[in-house]
Amino acid sequence: MSGNASHSPRASLKSARRVVVKIGSALLTRDGQGLNNDGIQNWVGQLAQFRARGVEMVLVTSGAVAAGMQRLGRRQRPHALHELQAMAAVGQMNLVQVYESAFQRHGLHTAQVLLTHDDLANRKRYLNSRSTLRTLLSLGVVPVVNENDTVATEEIRFGDNDTLAALVTNLVEADLLLILTDQRGLYDLDPRQHPDAKLVEEGIAGDKQLLTMAGGSGALGRGGMRTKLLAAEKAAHSGASTVIASGREENVIVRVLSGEVVGTHLKAQQGRVAARKQWLAGHAHAAGSLKLDAGAVRVIRESGKSLLPVGVKAIEGTFTRGEVISCLDPEGHEIARGLVNYSSEEAARIIGHASDKIESILGYVDEPELIHRDNLIVL
Numbered sequence: 001m002s003g004n005a006s007h008s009p010r011a012s013l014k015s016a017r018r019v020v021v022k023i024g025s026a027l028l029t030r031d032g033q034g035l036n037n038d039g040i041q042n043w044v045g046q047l048a049q050f051r052a053r054g055v056e057m058v059l060v061t062s063g064a065v066a067a068g069m070q071r072l073g074r075r076q077r078p079h080a081l082h083e084l085q086a087m088a089a090v091g092q093m094n095l096v097q098v099y100e101s102a103f104q105r106h107g108l109h110t111a112q113v114l115l116t117h118d119d120l121a122n123r124k125r126y127l128n129s130r131s132t133l134r135t136l137l138s139l140g141v142v143p144v145v146n147e148n149d150t151v152a153t154e155e156i157r158f159g160d161n162d163t164l165a166a167l168v169t170n171l172v173e174a175d176l177l178l179i180l181t182d183q184r185g186l187y188d189l190d191p192r193q194h195p196d197a198k199l200v201e202e203g204i205a206g207d208k209q210l211l212t213m214a215g216g217s218g219a220l221g222r223g224g225m226r227t228k229l230l231a232a233e234k235a236a237h238s239g240a241s242t243v244i245a246s247g248r249e250e251n252v253i254v255r256v257l258s259g260e261v262v263g264t265h266l267k268a269q270q271g272r273v274a275a276r277k278q279w280l281a282g283h284a285h286a287a288g289s290l291k292l293d294a295g296a297v298r299v300i301r302e303s304g305k306s307l308l309p310v311g312v313k314a315i316e317g318t319f320t321r322g323e324v325i326s327c328l329d330p331e332g333h334e335i336a337r338g339l340v341n342y343s344s345e346e347a348a349r350i351i352g353h354a355s356d357k358i359e360s361i362l363g364y365v366d367e368p369e370l371i372h373r374d375n376l377i378v379l
Contacts, residue, residue: 009202009267013241014259016175018056018137020240021047022165026182027247028063028095034070035063035094039247041102043180046253047142048106055257056137058172060145060165061099067091088149099144109141114148120167123322127339127375130171131367137172162227166234166242173374177235178256179228180247185264186225188213205236205266229266236268286337288317288344289326290351290370297329300336301378306369307338309358312351319344321366327376338376341367 023043030036047057065084068091069077078084096112103110113133119125136143147164162179169177189197203210214226225244232242243256245263255262292300296311307327319325320343327336342350347370350358355368 008259008261010243010256010259010261010265012259013176013243013257013265016055016257018058018172018174019050019176019178019257020058020060020165020169020172020174021178021253022060022161022180023062023247024161024179024181025062025066027180028061029066029070035067035098037098040098041105043247043253044099044102045106046251048103048108049254050257051106051108051140051142056172058133058137058143058145058168058174059099060161060168061095062146062161064088064091064095064146064149067094085149085151092146092149095146096144103142109139111136111141111143113143113145115145115164115168116148116151117164117167119148120171123339124320125322126171127322127341133168133172162231163234166231169235169240170238173238174235174240176257177232177240177242178253179231179242179244180252181228181244182246182248183225183244184246184249185244186210186213186229200264201261203264203266205242205268206233207266210266232266236266236270239268239270241268242266286317286326287319287323288315288340289328289334290315290340290347291328291330291332292335294330297335300327300376304373304378306373307336307371307376308355308368309347309350309370310352310354312347312370315344315348315351317344321346325371327371334379336376336378338371340371341369 027039028036047059051057065077065087068087068089069075071090071094072087074087078087100110115129119129133143145164145168147161165177165179184199186200187197188200191197200210200213210229211226214224214229228244232244235242243263243265245252245256249255249262252262290307290312291314292307292311293313296307299305299311300307319340321341322339324337325340326334327338329335340347346362350361353361358368359365
């Protein structure tokens with residue numbers, strides 16, 4: 001497929017306001033020959049162009065283990081867990097130094113964020129991670145995210161940063177996940193064995209037929225085209241599209257975000273709101289409920305605003321921060337559902353009070369809202 005970008009399914013990529021870019025190990029380490037400083041400078045320069053235009057960028061990086069191997073003169077990836085963790089610890093120092101220097105050249109601040117899959121599976125840690133990342137973005141900082149391989153266990157053996165990038169895409173509700181790899185994208189056949197293989201330029205995230213076209217993993221990374229397709233499916237859960245493209249293509253980030261046909265574009269079937277509503281509404285069992293006054297019901301229904309403590313009259317059930325709870329109108333009908341920012345014990349103390357009183361009541365403040373509007377779905 002080719003043609004004018006204005007008539008392409010990718011035209012919407014030009015309006016992306018929040019983008020997650022994942023760079024793979026093979027690119028970052030020049031296929032194991034050492035950290036690719038020139039490549040990093042180039043990719044960071046492209047990210048900086050869009051950050052200057054107001055686009056919020058999150059960078060998910062691989063390469064800690066591979067960079068540690070290079071620093072310590074290892075040519076083969078270790079198998080022992082403790083050796084992998086040691087390589088990651090050494091390599092992460094190198095990665096941070098290079099990224100910090102590269103972004104500073106463009107006057108941008110960065111923040112290192114190390115996560116494990118458990119951080120995003122645990123509801124409380126999910127909200128904590130989400131709050132931190134969104135605060136960093138609001139401050140104009142570029143988060144540099146990597147898996148915390150020095151403490152991860154099974155993830156370091158079987159995990160991959162394609163999956164992590166998808167989870168981060170869901171976490172920050174990005175419009176696009178861009179996965180940069182050493183391949184041009186997904187082919188209908190293995191191009192190493194079939195010279196006539198064709199690049200799949202457009203597809204739907206989650207299409208099971210695409211998985212039959214995917215191959216295995218590379219020697220340095222833990223990923224492969226299959227994990228990238230599965231990552232695209234996960235990213236689509238929050239309505240984000242995914243582009244899988246070669247990081248070796250000239251100005252690849254600029255071209256993708258300009259709507260040019262580069263790599264494989266996997267579109268989400270649902271928009272962000274529909275996908276998030278389906279996810280929240282799919283929780284058959286709410287951990288508890290909040291009974292709202294008429295004013296709070298009106299504000300949520302008509303203005304789409306967050307739920308503040310002052311608008312809550314009563315609490316039912318026992319729940320912890322990050323659990324899904326129901327919001328009830330004065331007659332007891334469920335009108336919304338969302339992820340709560342405080343436990344039932346904490347909420348019981350602050351309901352009916354203005355948000356600026358939370359700290360004086362609890363001695364601390366996590367969020368000014370009981371449920372943020374981005375985590376609240378009106379039913």
